[in-house]
Amino acid sequence: xxxxxxxxxxxxxxxxxxxxxxxxxxxxxxxxxxxxxxxxxxxxxxxxxxxxxxxxxxxxxxxxxxxxxxxxxxxxxxxxxxxxxxxxxxxxxxxxxxxxxxxxxxxxxxxxxxxxxxxxxxxxxxxxxxxxxxxxxxxxxxxxxxxxxxxxxxxxxxxxxxxxxxxxxxxxxxxxxxxxxxxxxxxxxxxxxxxxxxxxxxxxxxxxxxxxxxxxxxxxxxxxxxxxxxxxxxxxxxxxxxxxxxxxxxxxxxxxxxxxxxxxxxxxxxxxxxxxxxxxxxxxxxxxxxxxxxxxxxxxxxxxxxxxxxxxxxxxxxxxxxxxxxxxxxxxxxxxxxxxxxxxxxxxxxxxxx
Amino acid sequence: xxxxxxxxxxxxxxxxxxxxxxxxxxxxxxxxxxxxxxxxxxxxxxxxxxxxxxxxxxxxxxxxxxxxxxxxxxxxxxxxxxxxxxxxxxxxxxxxxxxxxxxxxxxxxxxxxxxxxxxxxxxxxxxxxxxxxxxxxxxxxxxxxxxxxxxxxxxxxxxxxxxxxxxxxxxxxxxxxxxxxxxxxxxxxxxxxxxxxxxxxxxxxxxxxxxxxxxxxxxxxxxxxxxxxxxxxxxxxxxxxxxxxxxxxxxxxxxxxxxxxxxxxxxxxxxxxxxxxxxxxxxxxxxxxxxxxxxxxxxxxxxxxxxxxxxxxxxxxxxxxxxxxxxxxxxxxxxxxxxxxxxxxxxxxxxxxx
Numbered sequence: 001x002x003x004x005x006x007x008x009x010x011x012x013x014x015x016x017x018x019x020x021x022x023x024x025x026x027x028x029x030x031x032x033x034x035x036x037x038x039x040x041x042x043x044x045x046x047x048x049x050x051x052x053x054x055x056x057x058x059x060x061x062x063x064x065x066x067x068x069x070x071x072x073x074x075x076x077x078x079x080x081x082x083x084x085x086x087x088x089x090x091x092x093x094x095x096x097x098x099x100x101x102x103x104x105x106x107x108x109x110x111x112x113x114x115x116x117x118x119x120x121x122x123x124x125x126x127x128x129x130x131x132x133x134x135x136x137x138x139x140x141x142x143x144x145x146x147x148x149x150x151x152x153x154x155x156x157x158x159x160x161x162x163x164x165x166x167x168x169x170x171x172x173x174x175x176x177x178x179x180x181x182x183x184x185x186x187x188x189x190x191x192x193x194x195x196x197x198x199x200x201x202x203x204x205x206x207x208x209x210x211x212x213x214x215x216x217x218x219x220x221x222x223x224x225x226x227x228x229x230x231x232x233x234x235x236x237x238x239x240x241x242x243x244x245x246x247x248x249x250x251x252x253x254x255x256x257x258x259x260x261x262x263x264x265x266x267x268x269x270x271x272x273x274x275x276x277x278x279x280x281x282x283x284x285x286x287x288x289x290x291x292x293x294x295x296x297x298x299x300x301x302x303x304x305x306x307x308x309x310x311x312x313x314x315x316x317x318x319x320x321x322x323x324x325x326x327x328x329x330x331x332x333x334x335x336x337x338x339x340x341x342x343x344x345x346x347x348x349x350x351x352x353x354x
Numbered sequence: 355x356x357x358x359x360x361x362x363x364x365x366x367x368x369x370x371x372x373x374x375x376x377x378x379x380x381x382x383x384x385x386x387x388x389x390x391x392x393x394x395x396x397x398x399x400x401x402x403x404x405x406x407x408x409x410x411x412x413x414x415x416x417x418x419x420x421x422x423x424x425x426x427x428x429x430x431x432x433x434x435x436x437x438x439x440x441x442x443x444x445x446x447x448x449x450x451x452x453x454x455x456x457x458x459x460x461x462x463x464x465x466x467x468x469x470x471x472x473x474x475x476x477x478x479x480x481x482x483x484x485x486x487x488x489x490x491x492x493x494x495x496x497x498x499x500x501x502x503x504x505x506x507x508x509x510x511x512x513x514x515x516x517x518x519x520x521x522x523x524x525x526x527x528x529x530x531x532x533x534x535x536x537x538x539x540x541x542x543x544x545x546x547x548x549x550x551x552x553x554x555x556x557x558x559x560x561x562x563x564x565x566x567x568x569x570x571x572x573x574x575x576x577x578x579x580x581x582x583x584x585x586x587x588x589x590x591x592x593x594x595x596x597x598x599x600x601x602x603x604x605x606x607x608x609x610x611x612x613x614x615x616x617x618x619x620x621x622x623x624x625x626x627x628x629x630x631x632x633x634x635x636x637x638x639x640x641x642x643x644x645x646x647x648x649x650x651x652x653x654x655x656x657x658x659x660x661x662x663x664x665x666x667x668x669x670x671x672x673x674x675x676x677x678x679x680x681x682x683x684x685x686x687x688x689x690x691x692x693x694x695x696x697x698x699x700x701x702x703x704x705x706x707x708x
Contacts, residue, residue: 006433006434006437006481006482007480007481007482009437009438009482010437010440010446010481010482011482013442014442014443016442017442018441018442018443050702054702075704075705076702076705077702079360079697079704079705080360080697080699080700080701080702080704081697081700083360083363083364083697084363084695084696084697087372088367088368088370088371088372088443088445089368089372089442089443091442092364116705117706118705118706118707119705119706123705123708125479125480126361126479126518126519126520126708127360127361127364127519127705127708128360128361128363128364128365128519164480165480165481165482166480341438342438343433343434343435343437343438345434346434346435347434348404348408348430348431348434350429350433350434351429351430351433351470351472351473351477351481352471352472352473353472354477354480354481
């Protein structure tokens with residue numbers, strides 16, 4: 001039998017559909033959302049109003065949430081105005097980290113993640129969160145100073161989630177120490193970066209429950225996709241290798257994992273979901289691949305709504321269909337089937353020292 | 355606009371169906387469940403095993419939960435073994451009070467409610483509760499000592515629920531200071547007892563969110579039901595008066611309210627739901643009227659299951675159908691419609707001092 005504490009169990013059940021597959025939407029973007037709105041409104045980033053970000057998030061949440069098993073939003077722009085738009089049977093994830101990263105005082109191009117100030121996991125729970133999401137930038141070859149900071153940050157969140165008995169969903173995002181992530185050179189490094197990061201954070205000391213991962217290769221640089229709209233014109237590997245990489249990731253992950261979209265176009269994302277699910281992923285947590293093209297219509301909320309109700313809804317349904325092949329979380333080898341999942345410390349007196 | 359804190363709002367949304375109607379099942383019985391099992395097993399109450407109570411609760415929860423919008427269970431026998439049986443889209447209510455009551459040191463027949471020791475509302479939240487239920491016995495003409503104790507107990511739970519931002523569902527159960535509740539004399543007193551209790555605990559200082567109430571009259575003693583199987587052979591009032599009593603209760607309740615079943619037979623309970631919904635109740639929280647006849651078959655779990663899958667499921671569906679006429683919680687005059695419900699303290703910085 002595989003024991004799991006009751007709060008985490010209920011939370012994970014709510015995040016997934018009844019079959020145990022995660023079909024989750026992210027609308028917790030802050031920096032990238034403000035930038036996209038700045039572009040749409042032909043403004044500087046600093047001139048984008050809070051109310052516009054909140055209103056756009058509310059609209060996206062209202063139209064698309066019913067397709068999701070869970071919605072991830074942020075406490076700043078998202079939660080106060082759009083929580084009423086999330087249906088009763090769609091779970092709520094709240095973000096813990098400050099948007100973006102800090103690079104001061106560490107090695108060149110290195111990234112430090114930080115919490116939103118005056119926000120906490122206990123507050124998130126009270127405000128209705130069924131689970132906590134933390135995004136940590138990670139490059140396993142960064143300086144030990146940076147590695148220690150990121151590891152301590154993740155460990156802190158793991159400890160706090162354990163204290164509140166809330167599921168901890170850790171999102172790992174790699175980056176380039178040199179050059180850009182949009183290159184064949186980085187595409188070649190990516191499998192190693194993603195898999196080594198998974199190896200690090202599946203250590204039980206981090207107390208992570210679910211990993212939210214980048215696709216561990218880049219299909220823009222995969223030879224077999226040379227006819228696809230997203231192909232970048234240069235190849236790092238072939239499809240057979242990509243499948244092996246996904247398998248290796250799955251072997252490394254001792255935890256259920258889901259795929260993030262990192263803003264790729266929907267065609268590429270559907271391929272990512274298909275390949276990840278084929279290798280053992282339990283679903284996705286996807287934002288921009290589904291709804292990003294809605295932003296350009298703002299402030300014409302009629303046009304935004306029309307896009308969300310049509311193209312974006314179709315995108316979501318296609319992603320959900322791809323996720324039907326995902327591995328239910330309770331079938332992951334960590335659990336070994338629904339029949340083997342049971343609440344930890346079952347007894348007549350568990351609540352006395354819970 | 356009618357403001358509500360975000361945790362309470364999410365919790366209340368989860369307890370009700372998407373239309374705002376509560377169709378909730380209670381399986382938190384302890385004393386009465388142990389007694390029913392003792393009868394079924396032809397044992398003394400003290401000889402009933404914990405494991406049998408837990409197993410029966412698990413079975414009832416497994417078969418019937420999918421019909422409910424929320425399930426109320428207890429932390430002792432119910433939670434550790436049956437939480438895995440509650441579907442992801444069925445909310446979880448946990449009981450706070452110790453089963454039964456204490457009568458020592460107070461006036462004759464008076465009842466004091468008490469907490470389960472070493473249990474707390476913060477623990478319930480961590481363990482996955484979407485809301486807290488407290489049963490308080492109440493007789494408005496009890497001694498001031500008893501009244502003060504009960505009022506302080508309710509106020510304590512109201513304060514703790516506010517602290518955790520969890521919905522507080524208060525169940526009020528009246529009793530006879532003299533004689534028995536199964537009498538035409540008590541039936542005549544009941545409307546006054548229920549309505550005066552509602553007047554007391556809707557005071558904002560108690561911080562109650564939803565009231566779980568007895569039907570404010572007794573149809574066993576209602577002349578118009580003289581041909582019904584449950585009629586007791588003597589009348590306290592007619593149906594027109596009962597409808598007026600329900601209206602008066604609704605006028606007194608400044609909070610959404612639901613009806614409890616107190617173990618009456620299903621025919622009578624359906625009438626209770628019809629009449630209460632007609633007067634403005636928002637649904638029900640019902641246990642024994644739906645499943646009580648299953649207990650007699652224990653330990654023949656096959657027979658228990660068969661009863662639950664057939665008669666009890668039919669009972670549940672009939673109760674749900676009756677609740678379709680209930681008033682959605684957000685249509686209660688406290689809220690005034692879904693469009694008027696908004697999260698309190700909405701701002702860009704709400705989370706900083708939340």
